[in-house]
Amino acid sequence: MPENTGSRIGGQKRRWFELEVDKGGWELKRIIPREEYCIGCRLCEIHCIVQHSKSRDIIKAFKREKRPLKRVEVEERGHVSFALQCRHCDEAPCITACLSGAMHRDAMSGAVVHDPERCVGCWTCILVCPYGAVRPDGAEKKVVGKCDLCPDLEVPACVANCPNEALVLVEE
Amino acid sequence: MAWKAEERQGKRKIVMQTYDYAIVGNSAAAINACDAIRSLDREGRLAVFAEEKRRCYSRPLISYLVMGEIGEKGMYYRPSGYYRRWGIDFYPGTAVRKVDAERRLLETSRGERFKWRRLLLATGFRPFIPPVEGLEEARYLTFVSWDDARAMIRLTSRPLRALVMGAGLIGMKAAESLHARGCHVAVVEKMDRVLPLALDETASEMVAARCREAGMEILTGRSVSRVTAGGGYRGRALLDDGAEVDFDLLVVAVGVRPRTELAEEAGLECRGGIVVDEYQRTSQPGVFAAGDVALAFDLVRGEAAVNALWPVAAMQGKYAGLNMAGREVPYPGGNSMNAVEFFGLPVLSAGVVNPPDDSYEVIVRRGENGDYRKAVVRGDLLVGMLMAGKIERAGILTSLIQERANVRRIKNFLLEEGFGHIHFPRSLREERIVEAVAGLARADRERGRG
Numbered sequence: 001m002p003e004n005t006g007s008r009i010g011g012q013k014r015r016w017f018e019l020e021v022d023k024g025g026w027e028l029k030r031i032i033p034r035e036e037y038c039i040g041c042r043l044c045e046i047h048c049i050v051q052h053s054k055s056r057d058i059i060k061a062f063k064r065e066k067r068p069l070k071r072v073e074v075e076e077r078g079h080v081s082f083a084l085q086c087r088h089c090d091e092a093p094c095i096t097a098c099l100s101g102a103m104h105r106d107a108m109s110g111a112v113v114h115d116p117e118r119c120v121g122c123w124t125c126i127l128v129c130p131y132g133a134v135r136p137d138g139a140e141k142k143v144v145g146k147c148d149l150c151p152d153l154e155v156p157a158c159v160a161n162c163p164n165e166a167l168v169l170v171e172e
Numbered sequence: 173m174a175w176k177a178e179e180r181q182g183k184r185k186i187v188m189q190t191y192d193y194a195i196v197g198n199s200a201a202a203i204n205a206c207d208a209i210r211s212l213d214r215e216g217r218l219a220v221f222a223e224e225k226r227r228c229y230s231r232p233l234i235s236y237l238v239m240g241e242i243g244e245k246g247m248y249y250r251p252s253g254y255y256r257r258w259g260i261d262f263y264p265g266t267a268v269r270k271v272d273a274e275r276r277l278l279e280t281s282r283g284e285r286f287k288w289r290r291l292l293l294a295t296g297f298r299p300f301i302p303p304v305e306g307l308e309e310a311r312y313l314t315f316v317s318w319d320d321a322r323a324m325i326r327l328t329s330r331p332l333r334a335l336v337m338g339a340g341l342i343g344m345k346a347a348e349s350l351h352a353r354g355c356h357v358a359v360v361e362k363m364d365r366v367l368p369l370a371l372d373e374t375a376s377e378m379v380a381a382r383c384r385e386a387g388m389e390i391l392t393g394r395s396v397s398r399v400t401a402g403g404g405y406r407g408r409a410l411l412d413d414g415a416e417v418d419f420d421l422l423v424v425a426v427g428v429r430p431r432t433e434l435a436e437e438a439g440l441e442c443r444g445g446i447v448v449d450e451y452q453r454t455s456q457p458g459v460f461a462a463g464d465v466a467l468a469f470d471l472v473r474g475e476a477a478v479n480a481l482w483p484v485a486a487m488q489g490k491y492a493g494l495n496m497a498g499r500e501v502p503y504p505g506g507n508s509m510n511a512v513e514f515f516g517l518p519v520l521s522a523g524v525v526n527p528p529d530d531s532y533e534v535i536v537r538r539g540e541n542g543d544y545r546k547a548v549v550r551g552d553l554l555v556g557m558l559m560a561g562k563i564e565r566a567g568i569l570t571s572l573i574q575e576r577a578n579v580r581r582i583k584n585f586l587l588e589e590g591f592g593h594i595h596f597p598r599s600l601r602e603e604r605i606v607e608a609v610a611g612l613a614r615a616d617r618e619r620g621r622g
Binding site: 032033035073075076077080081082084087093096097099100101118120121122123124125126127128129130131132134135136142 | 204230232233236241242246248249250482483486487490509510511513518520522563564565566567568570571590592593594595598604605606
């Protein structure tokens, strides 16, 4: 007879896994760069670091604490520049490729997020991300880091702090 | 009341249980197929038959378990309530013995018989045991399952002399694990370098140098010609150059073979792997195959190939599941890809890293810190890449390989430190970034779908 394994504890369970191909029910925020307005000031990178720091204080984050990974990167060549972070792809290659199941779609926001507790740092997500948006996190040994769309903020830090509106938030 | 129950039971025997979806296997392909099926069909009866007693765990993580980097809990690929939550009848410790593809029946090792409407064979691989004299009589370990990892942990409670046959991915992971357990490790490899398929000569040498530095013995260009059992797991190996190696523990990791027996007996077409079309369908209607057992489309080679790799298996399982549930979406194709790290040296590779002839153009770049990068181009297509040391943004190159993008205009920048979307033509860049479509969606469209 079939056996349904699993804990028998009822109620709300920790949801670290949601079906990847199962979409809908959420309004996914996406950050769109507009290169015609980007001047390459890299304030997005700075505010991303601050937002993901322990204290969320710009001085402490840069001068006293272990500086966290920047999850947005400005690409620049000549007069052209733009900031790029995780696209939170509909068909996210990083989720399918993840060996441990750490990379997953957040059930509430639809964002592609990753569970550092489950991540072993095998780098497979780095190997498959078409945007180069997942990186080895030097601060957390052997774990990757990526844009989490700032779950604690109404508007992600990079978007909120761009002086030129070269990063815009679109809700689908 | 008793007779009633009996009758009911008798009735159940006659009316066999029917599953809308039956899945043989319980690893990457199987679970991703379940996910895909459930994303389209919440109601259909779905069963997973697992030979092992455990719920789905990640095979590639067994080395992390042995090295103590993760605990047993970290091995599981899905949360404990997974099968129940998604309404999957899970049969652990139940091997499928026979499949009747015509009558759509299957029989388990417990003698139970089930009907199915769609069947997925995700039976994976088994380690290949080479015909070496004396090996049959000797005790040895393989390194492909949780049980193997447990045995390795148990046997290495005190430091041993370990001999690993084969310096492929599994062999090197076994060697690394044994080293972490305090063993003195020797690796014997028939080819002239370690990880000969995943890496190129330079990267192989970089990895081998790290391993030697750590105290491992790397014996390449040699093979074991005879094994003499010496009680327990102990023994002596005679190498083909006449050298003798005494060991307390032998690990055999010279390769894997797809487990096609079930498929062959069922009359499915197999050619060193179950032959599938682009919808992961086998030669028999209603029967699908995915993962390490399937001979599926390799988009770099342009033909079918077995790529026994976790991410490829997961992707195939996903497409098999979607097609089983009735949404016809062709598998975009896979390619060989490897992400490894040995003693602090990460190496990523994808596609062709060892070009077979000079119709390929090879671009190489060496960084100041000993970083090494390589791109393999054929015509205007990027067909392979390798990054050792600094691995950031390697996936951009992988996606260019998978999209079969024309890289003629950006060829000179591919290996540059800041290579990225800034080097793409603006229209392509905007398409990729603003439309927020991943490489795979784009590849789909190029084939006239999606």
